[in-house]
Amino acid sequence: MIKYNLICRHDHEFEAWFSSSKDYDAQREKRLVQCPHCGSAKVEKAIMAPNVSTSRKKAAAQTKRKEALAMMNAAAQTIRKEIEDKCDYVGEKFADEARAIHYGEKEERPIYGEASAKEAEELRDEGVGIAPLPDVLAPKPKKKVN
DSSP: OOEEEETTOOEEEEEEEEEEHHHHHHHHHHOOOOOTOOOOOOOOEOOOOOOOOOOHHHHHHHHHHHHHHHHHEEEHHHHHHHHHHHHHEETTTTHHHHHHHHTTTSSSOOOOOOOHHHHHHHOOOOOOOOOOOOOGGSSOOSOOOO
């Protein structure tokens, strides 16, 4: 992939990605490259500095990746703790519990647990408000519900 800084005849600057310089040339010739601001197809490459990869840049990028991962892990931990503290784990009885709460047969409360894809689809078809919980956000239950 290659990124070009482009400029249209109205001096609007923008970026676009292409699979190769030949791809850019072919798209430009067919007038497929257009300014997102005004729609002009009269577009040229703008002056741009080369992006030279240095060990300093690589180290900085690695540090940013590690910081971002640490932030995501901290956020996931916070969400897991919030779910664990404020929701009841109902295990494999999730579909039955969610349905009972939806129809007013049981007291409304936040729950989480396991459901098959078929059970989840049936709940959605009935209008039961559910959402999948990614494994990374699901707390490890202290004990299974029988």
